[in-house]
Amino acid sequence: AFHLTQSPSSLSASVGDRVSITCRASQGINSDLAWYQQKPGKAPNLLIYDASRLQSGVPSRFSGSGSGTDFTLTVSSLQPEDIATYYCQHFNSYSVTFGQGTKLEIK
Amino acid sequence: EVQLVQSGAEVKEPGESLRISCKGSGYTFANYWINWVRQMPGKGLEWMGNIDPSDSYTNYSPSFQGHVTISVDKSNSTAFLQWSSLKASDTAMYYCARNLDDYSSSSFGPWGQGTLVTVSS
Numbered sequence A: 001a002f003h004l005t006q007s008p009s010s011l012s013a014s015v016g017d018r019v020s021i022t023c024r025a026s027q028g029i030n031s032d033l034a035w036y037q038q039k040p041g042k043a044p045n046l047l048i049y050d051a052s053r054l055q056s057g058v059p060s061r062f063s064g065s066g067s068g069t070d071f072t073l074t075v076s077s078l079q080p081e082d083i084a085t086y087y088c089q090h091f092n093s094y095s096v097t098f099g100q101g102t103k104l105e106i107k
Numbered sequence B: 001e002v003q004l005v006q007s008g009a010e011v012k013e014p015g016e017s018l019r020i021s022c023k024g025s026g027y028t029f030a031n032y033w034i035n036w037v038r039q040m041p042g043k044g045l046e047w048m049g050n051i052d053p054s055d056s057y058t059n060y061s062p063s064f065q066g067h068v069t070i071s072v073d074k075s076n077s078t079a080f081l082q083w084s085s086l087k088a089s090d091t092a093m094y095y096c097a098r099n100l101d102d103y104s105s106s107s108f109g110p111w112g113q114g115t116l117v118t119v120s121s
Helices: none
Strands: A004-007 A010-013 A019-025 A033-038 A045-049 A062-067 A070-075 A084-091 A096-098 A102-106 B003-006 B010-012 B018-025 B034-039 B045-052 B057-060 B069-073 B078-083 B092-099 B108-111 B115-119
Touching: A004 A084, A010 A019, A019 A033, A019 A084, A019 A102, A033 A062, A045 A062, A045 B108, A070 A084, A096 B045, B003 B092, B003 B108, B010 B018, B018 B034, B018 B092, B018 B115, B034 B069, B034 B078, B045 B069, B078 B092
Parallel strands: A010 A102, B010 B115
Antiparallel strands: A004 A019, A019 A070, A033 A045, A033 A084, A062 A070, A084 A096, A084 A102, B003 B018, B018 B078, B034 B045, B034 B092, B045 B057, B069 B078, B092 B108, B092 B115
16 A cells, blocks of 8 residues: 655754655655644644645745655754644545654754 | 634544534635545544535545545535544544645645544443
8 A cells, every 4th residue: 555654753953953854655656745734733734735846825944855756845944933743745636645744843 | 815614622422423514715615625634632644535525526545434424515615524423433633624726636725723523431
């Protein structure tokens, strides 16, 4: 069965650090990948769609890259408000799959 | 403003039925698929299924097929998620989310605020 594997599962970094989260697909998915941020007690929020396109209103310190099977979400300069869990997602015409999530904490 | 507003929290007993709702506003409801996503306490996101409001065509995750029903009332711009017999393991937060783009294969945006369902005797 198709699956997405995120790494790491958790991450601790300092304010101002450059942080990267990876998402690996079990088979090639072109650029059909999105990234979401979920803050505690809140609904998820779309950050990146089509692997690298920044959703309107999302700070430019967030960026996405990759295609095929390997994808990366990067935060160029970590801010305190970026404390959240991040999920990657693949979608096609009949199914949607989420990665297991990466919990990002501030040191 | 494009918005999805979900119905309030529910507390039910095992075996009871339940229908929760998700009302869209600020856009043409029939043009965008609606998805339902489960999040069990302390766990990740699980896609349950989706519906095309224009014709009520549905897709279900194999994990949820046969246990829930997704439907829509296009005239009231509202999607529904329904159980006929709840289990304690259905205790979770449930989110609806609209497709970002007006076709079946798309990322999600925006999301509803979530409906907490608690099933306990």
